[in-house]
Amino acid sequence: MVGAHSNANVISPNAKEIADKVYQCTYTYGTVSLIRADGKPEEFLKATIEEPSTKGLSDRKLKSLAEDKRDQILAAFNTNGMAKYEEVDTLDAIRLAANSLKSAETDEKYLVVADPGLSTTGYLNFCKDDLFHTDTADIVEALVDEKAIPDLEGVNVLWMYAGQTAEPQERLSEVQKAKLIEIWTAVLEQAGAASYDFSVDSASSTAYSDLPSVSIVPADERVSDITPLQTVVLDSENVSFVGDQACSRMRNRTKRQSAMSHRHCWIIHKTVFT
Known part of the structure; x- marks a missing residue:
């Protein structure tokens, strides 16, 4: 399955996983379909x-x-695999792909998906529907109700480039990538994929041009919500050391200050003595 469209990076038909699977088919006299x-x-x-x-x-x-047969098939990948519709x-x-595999008379069936998986139309529309914030089980249930789950019984699926997008689509956050793979994993499981x-x-x-x-799918900002450690500055007016003892005495310390001091007891490297 070829995802050569505007929100994807250029796919090389010579990628090892793709070339190996096609060769395996041509060497064993199987059937190859390109979608x-x-x-x-x-x-x-x-x-x-x-x-x-x-x-x-x-x-x-x-x-x-x-x-030779493999190379002929992969040549069609580049000439006829480019997107024709928005x-x-x-x-x-x-x-x-599932329908094509269903008719194949063989015990070994493979589906190679070379696509980011960021669908923008149809039953799974990441652009229109807020799928990144919808429970995955609810998504699958809705697809089952619409009879939109393909039949992949006995099919081994290899998915390449999931979540890897290209301009003008903004890069997905790592959380969004994980959710996207979670959704497609649930779909493949419901479809009966062997692996x-x-x-x-x-x-x-x-990027393809x-x-x-x-359509562009809104992407989360790629930032971390990190609260910086608080630095405590102690001076000689508030701290004195007790002779011959490995401890110190805090002066003018209220009960609230005493309680607060416990928050910093494990970040001694952030304490500055003056």
């Missing part, structure tokens, strides 16, 4: 790899043929 993930997702390529008509080929030759409907793209893995690999740092527009 364009934009506002109106479409399956733009479906290829069933036939065994060579010539029998008795060496393993080296068979691998070479598989590599917005992104990630869930519908997954549904198309799922969110790759930590990074996309390129180059001259593609249909995608």
Whole structure:
């Protein structure tokens, strides 16, 4: 599933995970489908790899043929995988992929999602609906009620570049990224995926250009709410040391000051004596 649209960085078809999965399919004579993930997702390529008509080929030759087929498929990735319509409907793209996989006659089924997952239209709309602040269980329940969950029974899912956006979309906060992955994880589980893995690999740092527009999803400010430690300054008028004892005497200390002093007893390195 190709997420080549305006809020994503350029996806390389030569990324190891993508190339390896396509090669695995061409070498074992499977079926490969490519889905364009934009506002109106479409399956733009479906290829069933036939065994060579010539029998008795060496393993080296068979691998070479598989590599050639892989390269042909990945070439289509760049030529026909670019977005044609505005917005992104990630869930519908997954549904198309699920339907294609359902018809495949094989015990091993893989879905590679190369997409940020920041859908801006359809049933999961991060732009219109406040999904980042909605309970994930409620989101999944709503999708179930609408019969919008795809059927991924027996499918192994590899998701690449989740939460990795490109300009003009602002970078998501780490909390938003975690929530986005939490939502898609719940969807995949409800869909019956045999396994799922969110790759930590990074996309390129180059944004797509001259593609249909995608609405901007509000991003949280990337700041930390940290309260600085309080520095306590003690001088000779308020502190004196008791001879031959490892302790000090505080002068003119009220009960409230005595209670407050306990707040700083573990930050001695922040205490300054003058």
